[in-house]
Amino acid sequence: MRGAVLYAPGHIRVEDRPDPAIIEPTDAIIRLTATCICGSDLWPYRGIEKVDGPTPIGHEYVGVVEEVGPEVRAIRPGQFVVGSFFASDNTCEICRSGYQSGCVNRVPMNPIGTQAQFARIPLADGTLVATPGMPDADLVPSLLAASDVLGTGWFGAVAAAAGPGKTVAVVGDGAVGLCAVLAAKQLGAERIIAMSRHAPRQELARHFGATDIVTERGDDGVNVIKDLTNGLGAHSVVEAVGTQESMMQAIRSTRPGGHVGYVGVAHDVALPGDELFFSLVHLHGGPAPVRQYLPQLIDLISERKIDPGKVFDLTLPLDQAAEGYQAMDERRAIKVLLQP
Amino acid sequence: MRGAVLYAPGHIRVEDRPDPAIIEPTDAIIRLTATCICGSDLWPYRGIEKVDGPTPIGHEYVGVVEEVGPEVRAIRPGQFVVGSFFASDNTCEICRSGYQSGCVNRVPMNPIGTQAQFARIPLADGTLVATPGMPDADLVPSLLAASDVLGTGWFGAVAAAAGPGKTVAVVGDGAVGLCAVLAAKQLGAERIIAMSRHAPRQELARHFGATDIVTERGDDGVNVIKDLTNGLGAHSVVEAVGTQESMMQAIRSTRPGGHVGYVGVAHDVALPGDELFFSLVHLHGGPAPVRQYLPQLIDLISERKIDPGKVFDLTLPLDQAAEGYQAMDERRAIKVLLQP
Known part of the structure; x- marks a missing residue:
C-alpha cells in the first residue's frame, strides 16, 4: 500500500509500505476513505519534536472495516468507522470515567501512521465507532474532522x-x-x-x-x-x-x-x-478523550447540524502529502485532507 | 492597643499600635476574641517573602463588633463575627460566582494585621458573617479555624x-x-x-x-x-x-x-x-474564597459536627507571639492560637 513517512524535518515522502495485518486478536484493519494532516504533525515536521529516523505518520482516519481479529465482537467488516489518535479499550476504569485518552491500555496511532491506504487499529471494539450506515460522500470530511480536530x-x-x-x-x-x-x-x-x-x-x-x-x-x-x-x-x-x-x-x-x-x-x-x-x-x-464524544459528534454530523469538515480548505491525493505539509506549515491551508 | 509587627525575618515584636478607626463608611471595628499564626505568615518570617520594613501582621480573626461605619447595614455592634483574609463586597459578579477571594474590590487583611486586640474590617457587610448568638468559649478555636485554615x-x-x-x-x-x-x-x-x-x-x-x-x-x-x-x-x-x-x-x-x-x-x-x-x-x-463557605462552616461548628479547632495545639497570650512563630517555624506546634 501507499503511505506517508516522515524522514526528517521538512521531509515527507509517500512510498510503498507493507500492507498492515492483524497482530493482536483485538485489532481491525480498515481501508481509509480519507485521512488528513494535523497541526501536531507539524511539530516533528518543523523539527521542534525530535525525528528518530523514518517513521510512518498520521493519526486521523475514517474508513471501511476490511478485517477484524478473532476477539473483536462489536465491529464488523463493511462498517464505516471513525476512531481517534489513541486506541483505547473503553472498558478500564479511566475509560469509563470518560478519559479514553488516558486508557491504561492505550496505544498511540502515530507510529502506526494513518496517512496511508490501510491501517491497523488496535483495540477495535473500544476505539472505533460505526456510523449509522454508509455516509454520503459530502459528510466524509466532517466525520474525518471528528477523528481529532473536532473532538479535540x-x-x-x-x-x-x-x-x-x-x-x-x-x-x-x-x-x-x-x-x-x-x-x-x-x-x-x-x-x-x-x-x-x-x-x-x-x-x-x-x-x-x-x-x-x-x-x-x-x-x-x-x-x-x-x-x-x-x-x-x-x-x-x-x-x-x-x-x-x-x-x-x-x-x-x-x-x-x-x-x-x-x-x-x-x-x-x-x-x-x-x-x-x-x-x-x-x-x-491534555490529549482529548475524543472517543467519549464520537457517538454524539457522529449524530450531529449525520443529522447535518454541524459541518466541521469546512476546516479542510485543501484536498490532495495522498501521494501529494508533502505539498499538504508545506501548505499547512506556511499557513496557506488551515487543514489538508488527503485522499488515499 | 497591642499588636504584632514583623520587623525583619525572624523578628516579630508585639508593641503598642494605634487603635483602629473607621476610615471607609463600609468599615467595621472588631475587638478580637482570638487570633492566630498562619503557615503563610512563615514565608515572610523565614525571609522567603521580602519584608519591607516593619509591618503589622496576621489575617485570621474572630471577635465582637465594636463599631460600624454609616453604610454598614447587616452587621451590628455586639455581634460575634468571623471573617476571612480578603475583605470582599460579596456583591460583585466574581463574588456572586463564589470567588470572593477574587472580588473586584477585595482588600487583603494582611497589612491591616489581625494579630492584635482590635482590627478594622473593610467591606464589613460583605466580609463578616455573624454567628447565631454568642458562641460557647470552647467553640472559639473552631470558629477561628474557619477564618482561614478550615475554609482553605x-x-x-x-x-x-x-x-x-x-x-x-x-x-x-x-x-x-x-x-x-x-x-x-x-x-x-x-x-x-x-x-x-x-x-x-x-x-x-x-x-x-x-x-x-x-x-x-x-x-x-x-x-x-x-x-x-x-x-x-x-x-x-x-x-x-x-x-x-x-x-x-x-x-x-x-x-x-x-x-x-x-x-x-x-x-x-x-x-x-x-x-x-x-x-x-x-x-x-489559589487563595480560598473562604467567605463562600463561612455560613456552612459556622453551622457545622455551632452544631458541634466538626471540631477543626483541634489544629491549635499551642495557645499563648498575644504578647508572646514571637514564641508562637518560633514554635511553628520549628514545627513544634501545628498552629498557634493567640489570646489578645
Whole structure:
C-alpha cells in the first residue's frame, strides 16, 4: 500500500509500505476513505519534536472495516468507522470515567501512521465507532474532522466549561481552535470570541458561531478580552496552540473562578506557580478523550447540524502529502485532507 | 492597643499600635476574641517573602463588633463575627460566582494585621458573617479555624472534587492539610490518604477522618499512592504546601481525569507544560474564597459536627507571639492560637 513517512524535518515522502495485518486478536484493519494532516504533525515536521529516523505518520482516519481479529465482537467488516489518535479499550476504569485518552491500555496511532491506504487499529471494539450506515460522500470530511480536530476542540470547550450564559474566548485559529468555536456554540455559549488575524479563518470562525473577532495577541489580546468583559475576563477560554505565550494569554484572559481548557500540545511551556495561584482559574486539558464524544459528534454530523469538515480548505491525493505539509506549515491551508 | 509587627525575618515584636478607626463608611471595628499564626505568615518570617520594613501582621480573626461605619447595614455592634483574609463586597459578579477571594474590590487583611486586640474590617457587610448568638468559649478555636485554615482546606477539597466514592490524598500535614482531611470526610469521600511523617499530625489526621497514612514523600510518595489505587492514582489530591516538590507530587498522584486542588501559596513553582498536558488532570486552587463557605462552616461548628479547632495545639497570650512563630517555624506546634 501507499503511505506517508516522515524522514526528517521538512521531509515527507509517500512510498510503498507493507500492507498492515492483524497482530493482536483485538485489532481491525480498515481501508481509509480519507485521512488528513494535523497541526501536531507539524511539530516533528518543523523539527521542534525530535525525528528518530523514518517513521510512518498520521493519526486521523475514517474508513471501511476490511478485517477484524478473532476477539473483536462489536465491529464488523463493511462498517464505516471513525476512531481517534489513541486506541483505547473503553472498558478500564479511566475509560469509563470518560478519559479514553488516558486508557491504561492505550496505544498511540502515530507510529502506526494513518496517512496511508490501510491501517491497523488496535483495540477495535473500544476505539472505533460505526456510523449509522454508509455516509454520503459530502459528510466524509466532517466525520474525518471528528477523528481529532473536532473532538479535540470539543474537549477544549468542555474543559473550559463553555455553556449557556458564558463568554468563551478561543486562543488559536487553527482547525482545533475553529472547532472549539463550533463546540462552544453547540454547548450554548452566549458570546464566543475568536482570536484571529487571518481573514479566511475569521470568516470560518463566524460561520461556526463566533460573535466577536479579536486580532490582538499576547497581553494586548488579554486587554481586549478584559475590555469586552467589564474588566473581568472571559468565563471560559480555550487554548489551542501550545506555546508559553498562548497559555499565558489564555490564563490571563480568564476571570477568577473561570475555566481554561487547553488542548494545544504543550511545547517548552512552564507555568509560573504564583501567577497561576492568584489567577484562581480552573485549568484542564491534555490529549482529548475524543472517543467519549464520537457517538454524539457522529449524530450531529449525520443529522447535518454541524459541518466541521469546512476546516479542510485543501484536498490532495495522498501521494501529494508533502505539498499538504508545506501548505499547512506556511499557513496557506488551515487543514489538508488527503485522499488515499 | 497591642499588636504584632514583623520587623525583619525572624523578628516579630508585639508593641503598642494605634487603635483602629473607621476610615471607609463600609468599615467595621472588631475587638478580637482570638487570633492566630498562619503557615503563610512563615514565608515572610523565614525571609522567603521580602519584608519591607516593619509591618503589622496576621489575617485570621474572630471577635465582637465594636463599631460600624454609616453604610454598614447587616452587621451590628455586639455581634460575634468571623471573617476571612480578603475583605470582599460579596456583591460583585466574581463574588456572586463564589470567588470572593477574587472580588473586584477585595482588600487583603494582611497589612491591616489581625494579630492584635482590635482590627478594622473593610467591606464589613460583605466580609463578616455573624454567628447565631454568642458562641460557647470552647467553640472559639473552631470558629477561628474557619477564618482561614478550615475554609482553605475546604476549598482545597472542593477544588479537588472530593466526594462520595472518591479516594482523596492530601499532600501537606500542616493545619490546612489536616483541615482538608476533615473537609474530604464531610464531603463524603470514601478513602482519605494523609501524607505525614509526624505522629501527632497523623493522629489528628485520623481523628479528622483519614483512613490511610503515607509517610513517603516526592516520587516515593507518588508510588505508594499508585500502589493504593490499582496503579491509577487518587481521584482527588489536595496540595497544601506550595513548593515545586509538593505540586509535582500532587499532580503525579492524581489519575487521568482526576482533580488537584492546590491551596499552598506557591513559591518558586514552575509547572512543566508537557507533563501537565499528558497528566490529564484538572488543576484548580489559589487563595480560598473562604467567605463562600463561612455560613456552612459556622453551622457545622455551632452544631458541634466538626471540631477543626483541634489544629491549635499551642495557645499563648498575644504578647508572646514571637514564641508562637518560633514554635511553628520549628514545627513544634501545628498552629498557634493567640489570646489578645
